[in-house]
Amino acid sequence: MRRAWLLCLALVMLGACTADGDRPGVIVLPGMVESIPYDSHDRNSVTGQTLLLPPEGTVPYGFRPFAYGPGVEEAARAGRELANPILVDGAAMESHLRAGQEGYDIFCTVCHGPAGEGDGPIIGRFPNPPSLLGEHALGMADGHIYHVIFHGQGLMPAYNAQIREEERWRIVAYVRSLQRAATATGSAGADEKASAPLASSANAVVEPESVEDPNTVEGGAS
Numbered sequence: 001m002r003r004a005w006l007l008c009l010a011l012v013m014l015g016a017c018t019a020d021g022d023r024p025g026v027i028v029l030p031g032m033v034e035s036i037p038y039d040s041h042d043r044n045s046v047t048g049q050t051l052l053l054p055p056e057g058t059v060p061y062g063f064r065p066f067a068y069g070p071g072v073e074e075a076a077r078a079g080r081e082l083a084n085p086i087l088v089d090g091a092a093m094e095s096h097l098r099a100g101q102e103g104y105d106i107f108c109t110v111c112h113g114p115a116g117e118g119d120g121p122i123i124g125r126f127p128n129p130p131s132l133l134g135e136h137a138l139g140m141a142d143g144h145i146y147h148v149i150f151h152g153q154g155l156m157p158a159y160n161a162q163i164r165e166e167e168r169w170r171i172v173a174y175v176r177s178l179q180r181a182a183t184a185t186g187s188a189g190a191d192e193k194a195s196a197p198l199a200s201s202a203n204a205v206v207e208p209e210s211v212e213d214p215n216t217v218e219g220g221a222s
Contacts, residue, residue, distance in 0.1 A: 070151040082143025100174030
């Protein structure tokens with residue numbers, strides 16, 4: 001008899017777990033099913049206002065406070081004190097660079113161009129950004145470039161909300177790879193030019209004086 005009662009109870013409980021169209025099962029905690037929602041700008045009886053500022057000093061999940069403010073002096077200090085942490089792990093450098101290239105293509109190419117020459121598709125609507133391959137950018141420390149990504153500089157806006165911390169360092173590493181590639185290409189071109197045979201004076205052709213590409217001039221918007 002006891003087993004029969006247990007079987008009936010089990011059947012009732014299983015039936016309560018099923019729902020058929022507009023006929024729901026048994027609701028044990030109705031407050032969790034039909035909670036009272038508040039829109040962001042509604043007032044409520046608990047806190048008075050639903051949308052509240054976060055407590056002072058709180059940091060969004062996944063982000064860490066950045067101890068450097070905006071400005072040239074803070075950028076220089078970041079360059080002196082910060083080092084790229086992903087460069088320590090040489091075994092995973094290839095994957096870091098792939099991720100850095102992906103971030104660069106999304107956020108940086110539009111202004112700085114695919115190779116960092118300052119010839120992105122937005123040129124014409126805004127002043128040319130400086131080349132990332134020029135002497136000024138080559139002389140910037142990794143922490144300085146990271147600071148520029150975080151706070152922005154000149155016409156370049158801050159990207160600290162769009163790009164997470166590790167991704168910023170990966171982009172810095174990818175920019176360095178672009179600089180190394182450009183330096184190596186420039187050195188190879190100079191060697192080829194030096195080793196080329198000199199033309200005789202009779203057959204020499206006077207080339208017009210070249211005009212410097214404005215996209216590679218340092219300065220301008222960044």
